[in-house]
Amino acid sequence: MPHSTGTSSDKPSLVPGVKIAHHTLANGMDVVVIPDHRTPVVTHMVWYRNGSADDPVGQSGIAHFLEHLMFKGTAKHPQGEFSDVVTELGGEENAFTSMDYTAYYQRVAREHLGTMMAMESDRMKGLVLTDDVVIPERDVVMEERRMRTETDPGAQLSESIAAALYAHHPYGTPIIGWMHEIEQLGRQEALAYYHRFYTPENAILVIAGDVTSEEVLALAEQTYGSIPASGEPPKRKRPQEPELRGAKKVTLADPKVEQPSLQRSFLVPSATTASAGESEAIEVMIQILAGGQTSALHRQLVVEQKVAVAAGGWYHSTSLDKTRMLVYAVPNADVTLDELEVAMDRAIAYFIATGISEKELARAKTRLIADAFYAQDSQTAMARMYGSALATGASIADVTHWPDAIDAVTAEDVMKATRWLDARTSVTGFLIKDEAA
Amino acid sequence: MNKPTKVAHKASVAITNHADRIRAVVSPLGIEAWLVEDYTVPIIAVEGLIEGGTSQDPADRPGLLHCLMGALDEGAGPYDSTAFQERLDDFAIELSFGADRDHASFHMRTLARHRDEAFDMLRLALTEARLDSDSIERVRAQIIAGLRHESTDPDVMAHRAWFATAFPGHPYGRSSKGTLDSVPDITRADLDRTRETLLTRSKLHLVVVGAIDPDSLARMLDEVFGPLPALSGVKPVASMLPEAIGTRKVIDLDVPQASIRFGAAGLARTDPDFVAATVVNHILGGGVFSSRLFREVREKRGLAYSVSSHLAPFAHGPLHMGGTSTKNERAAESIAIIEQELTSLAHDGPNEQELATAKNYLIGSYALRLDTSAKLASQLVHIKAHGLGRSYLDERNGLVAAVSLDDAVRTAKRLYGAGDLLTVVVGRPVGL
Numbered sequence: 001m002p003h004s005t006g007t008s009s010d011k012p013s014l015v016p017g018v019k020i021a022h023h024t025l026a027n028g029m030d031v032v033v034i035p036d037h038r039t040p041v042v043t044h045m046v047w048y049r050n051g052s053a054d055d056p057v058g059q060s061g062i063a064h065f066l067e068h069l070m071f072k073g074t075a076k077h078p079q080g081e082f083s084d085v086v087t088e089l090g091g092e093e094n095a096f097t098s099m100d101y102t103a104y105y106q107r108v109a110r111e112h113l114g115t116m117m118a119m120e121s122d123r124m125k126g127l128v129l130t131d132d133v134v135i136p137e138r139d140v141v142m143e144e145r146r147m148r149t150e151t152d153p154g155a156q157l158s159e160s161i162a163a164a165l166y167a168h169h170p171y172g173t174p175i176i177g178w179m180h181e182i183e184q185l186g187r188q189e190a191l192a193y194y195h196r197f198y199t200p201e202n203a204i205l206v207i208a209g210d211v212t213s214e215e216v217l218a219l220a221e222q223t224y225g226s227i228p229a230s231g232e233p234p235k236r237k238r239p240q241e242p243e244l245r246g247a248k249k250v251t252l253a254d255p256k257v258e259q260p261s262l263q264r265s266f267l268v269p270s271a272t273t274a275s276a277g278e279s280e281a282i283e284v285m286i287q288i289l290a291g292g293q294t295s296a297l298h299r300q301l302v303v304e305q306k307v308a309v310a311a312g313g314w315y316h317s318t319s320l321d322k323t324r325m326l327v328y329a330v331p332n333a334d335v336t337l338d339e340l341e342v343a344m345d346r347a348i349a350y351f352i353a354t355g356i357s358e359k360e361l362a363r364a365k366t367r368l369i370a371d372a373f374y375a376q377d378s379q380t381a382m383a384r385m386y387g388s389a390l391a392t393g394a395s396i397a398d399v400t401h402w403p404d405a406i407d408a409v410t411a412e413d414v415m416k417a418t419r420w421l422d423a424r425t426s427v428t429g430f431l432i433k434d435e436a437a
Numbered sequence: 438m439n440k441p442t443k444v445a446h447k448a449s450v451a452i453t454n455h456a457d458r459i460r461a462v463v464s465p466l467g468i469e470a471w472l473v474e475d476y477t478v479p480i481i482a483v484e485g486l487i488e489g490g491t492s493q494d495p496a497d498r499p500g501l502l503h504c505l506m507g508a509l510d511e512g513a514g515p516y517d518s519t520a521f522q523e524r525l526d527d528f529a530i531e532l533s534f535g536a537d538r539d540h541a542s543f544h545m546r547t548l549a550r551h552r553d554e555a556f557d558m559l560r561l562a563l564t565e566a567r568l569d570s571d572s573i574e575r576v577r578a579q580i581i582a583g584l585r586h587e588s589t590d591p592d593v594m595a596h597r598a599w600f601a602t603a604f605p606g607h608p609y610g611r612s613s614k615g616t617l618d619s620v621p622d623i624t625r626a627d628l629d630r631t632r633e634t635l636l637t638r639s640k641l642h643l644v645v646v647g648a649i650d651p652d653s654l655a656r657m658l659d660e661v662f663g664p665l666p667a668l669s670g671v672k673p674v675a676s677m678l679p680e681a682i683g684t685r686k687v688i689d690l691d692v693p694q695a696s697i698r699f700g701a702a703g704l705a706r707t708d709p710d711f712v713a714a715t716v717v718n719h720i721l722g723g724g725v726f727s728s729r730l731f732r733e734v735r736e737k738r739g740l741a742y743s744v745s746s747h748l749a750p751f752a753h754g755p756l757h758m759g760g761t762s763t764k765n766e767r768a769a770e771s772i773a774i775i776e777q778e779l780t781s782l783a784h785d786g787p788n789e790q791e792l793a794t795a796k797n798y799l800i801g802s803y804a805l806r807l808d809t810s811a812k813l814a815s816q817l818v819h820i821k822a823h824g825l826g827r828s829y830l831d832e833r834n835g836l837v838a839a840v841s842l843d844d845a846v847r848t849a850k851r852l853y854g855a856g857d858l859l860t861v862v863v864g865r866p867v868g869l
Binding site: 037041071087258302309 | 475478480518519522523525526527528531546571575578581582585586588589590690691692735736737738742743800802803805807808809810811
């Protein structure tokens with residue numbers, strides 16, 4: 001029998017409306033149900049709490065490669081059958097791998113949910129791999145890497161910046177893996193990884209759409225519930241970053257770069273590693289500093305000084321370990337990246353020195369809290385929000401009450417969070433044209 | 438619940454009776470919008486399309502409409518650029534403008550409680566954009582930076598070269614965003630002229646989805662769109678069949694992977710075989726893991742990560758198109774397989790099973806295109822602009838279900854003919 005951990009949103013939230021149910025099956029698998037009865041469709045997702053940061057040393061890319069191989073069939077449903085059924089039912093399907101999790105989903109008419117759950121639960125344990133399917137799929141992954149990275153100098157710079165920012169932690173390795181290691185991945189490595197991580201204790205079922213939690217639980221019992229527990233969930237212990245000092249600079253010069261740009265990355269706490277309220281303060285801080293056309297950087301660099309055509313930034317809060325915050329700027333014609341970097345340094349220093357107004361604080365909060373309202377319009381967005389949060393150690397209540405936590409951020413909290421804009425421990429990346437080539 | 442076995446039943450028709458939910462709201466001034474009134478989520482989505490897109494740009498000023506649409510939210514009425522953007526953020530209003538070859542477009546999303554402010558911001562942008570010189574220069578610099586960035590992007594290069602080769606001397610052959618030569622020459626007078634002739638209410642299509650009642654909407658329609666010029670200055674655009682079909686063009690770029698774009702003439706949206714063409718295209722290279730191109734190019738041979746085809750029913754030159762990216766050494770093999778699949782489909786048509794599967798997919802998945810306010814509004818505004826009527830959502834699955842094997846075979850022949858394509862390859866492909 002499932003034991004219920006009850007529904008959340010007992011406490012009213014700033015963004016009311018959706019009642020999320022959360023249960024745990026006897027074998028340890030989490031079940032989250034997000035109702036949306038506007039259209040008779042459902043989004044069915046299974047999240048595994050492992051991503052590229054859990055790749056064994058020397059096997060970078062294995063989490064992502066396995067994600068591709070999960071479409072190769074089981075003893076019960078040989079290659080192509082799952083996808084054929086999804087197509088036949090008018091469904092959509094795909095999967096994605098991040099640094100901290102891997103997820104699979106289908107979107108179908110509500111009456112086909114049981115079919116999807118039966119087939120997805122079958123492939124949690126039943127994957128069959130032969131070299132006939134593994135080898136061509138490895139070629140596909142190498143083409144994917146060529147498409148995303150090898151043909152794009154900007155993507156190559158991003159890889160180098162991440163590798164410099166994370167000297168020790170596996171977040172410095174690209175999700176897709178390094179080409180020389182992808183080339184060596186094979187059936188054995190994939191199966192070993194699969195058996196280690198694809199267990200019910202390590203999985204989260206997220207279903208959003210036109211269903212009730214009672215229906216979902218009954219189906220989950222029949223399908224995922226029949227998978228025996230494996231004993232205990234796999235542990236994720238990654239080597240953590242040391243306290244490195246010294247600003248780093250990475251310059252990528254390529255003859256194909258016609259438009260230079262600069263960016264700076266900072267190592268900062270994530271929603272999971274931060275102390276209470278700190279992640280939300282960083283979120284509000286980066287919104288005021290670098291979020292869109294009302295941000296301090298845009299105003300200073302684009303509108304007033306006219307040294308940049310664009311400027312902005314973001315903070316990736318959903319992360320198991322220490323994460324990244326980034327600011328960027330694209331120079332106007334006749335402005336060098338060195339000049340732009342000086343202007344950006346000054347703009348950030350000015351921001352820290354002058355503080356923020358009540359208006360700016362309110363504006364940033366309004367913007368961030370509105371995103372929680374807009375997310376309710378999309379069952380897929382809701383499923384992703386809860387799935388990624390749970391897969392990185394947050395609770396349902398953390399997500400539901402995130403708008404309230406944002407609302408509680410004070411101007412003082414924001415100014416405290418500016419300490420993470422420390423250039424001395426950052427990595428600055430220059431993308432420039434290689435004039436010599 | 439269904440057993441997890443091979444499914445042979447008909448895909449369910451999930452949507453029923455949309456026509457009743459979609460109301461045509463007509464304002465006192467005669468401005469019409471389709472409304473889907475829904476209070477489940479307290480937001481309102483607005484989609485607008487105005488006929489006459491970047492194909493209206495003068496031959497010596499490609500990029501003009503794109504520049505205008507980019508400048509509309511850079512200050513309007515009493516607000517300069519900064520104040521305008523701050524006001525959007527203060528009320529969490531999402532407002533954006535765009536243009537494609539055949540349309541100018543706008544998209545707005547607002548929380549229901551800020552609807553008056555949101556509609557007013559839309560009104561200001563459409564009717565009182567300041568277009569002051571600072572804003573124009575900022576937008577111009579952004580567009581130029583974007584064009585420079587794209588000038589060595591293999592996918593964009595292949596796309597632009599495909600259209601330039603297929604439509605020489607025709608507006609479709611020119612870049613929608615303009616060029617590094619044309620954008621610097623755009624003047625305030627050019628922008629004003631474009632605004633007056635293209636941003637009008639006679640060629641306007643509007644759809645609103647969400648938490649608003651018909652009476653309030655009718656009032657808003659007059660306030661927001663009433664001030665627009667009544668008559669459109671859209672000039673007729675000659676229809677043209679794509680040229681250079683049956684040829685290949687290779688553009689050198691030092692990258693390890695070749696970016697490939699292919700295509701030829703397609704069927705117009707009003708063609709009686711258009712729905713059958715949708716089914717046939719889906720079988721060839723629609724976005725599922727079971728299309729012929731996916732199976733042959735990716736799954737069996739590992740030649741590419743992404744391979745697909747689509748229909749592009751442009752008003753003045755409808756096309757079927759597709760693309761992939763393969764390492765240079767195997768580009769020739771990929772192209773040969775794509776051509777072979779196309780020719781085989783044109784020659785023999787699909788088989789019964791493929792047809793049934795494709796129809797089931799297209800019928801069953803239609804609901805997935807309508808499950809957010811913004812997606813529903815976007816689908817509806819294109820339906821409205823194509824003159825298809827409010828009942829189309831209810832009729833559409835029946836039209837797909839009615840496509841017979843004869844229809845599919847005939848349409849595959851019409852669509853792919855002898856399998857001739859214009860193919861553009863950017864990279865250093867071996868053996869081409």
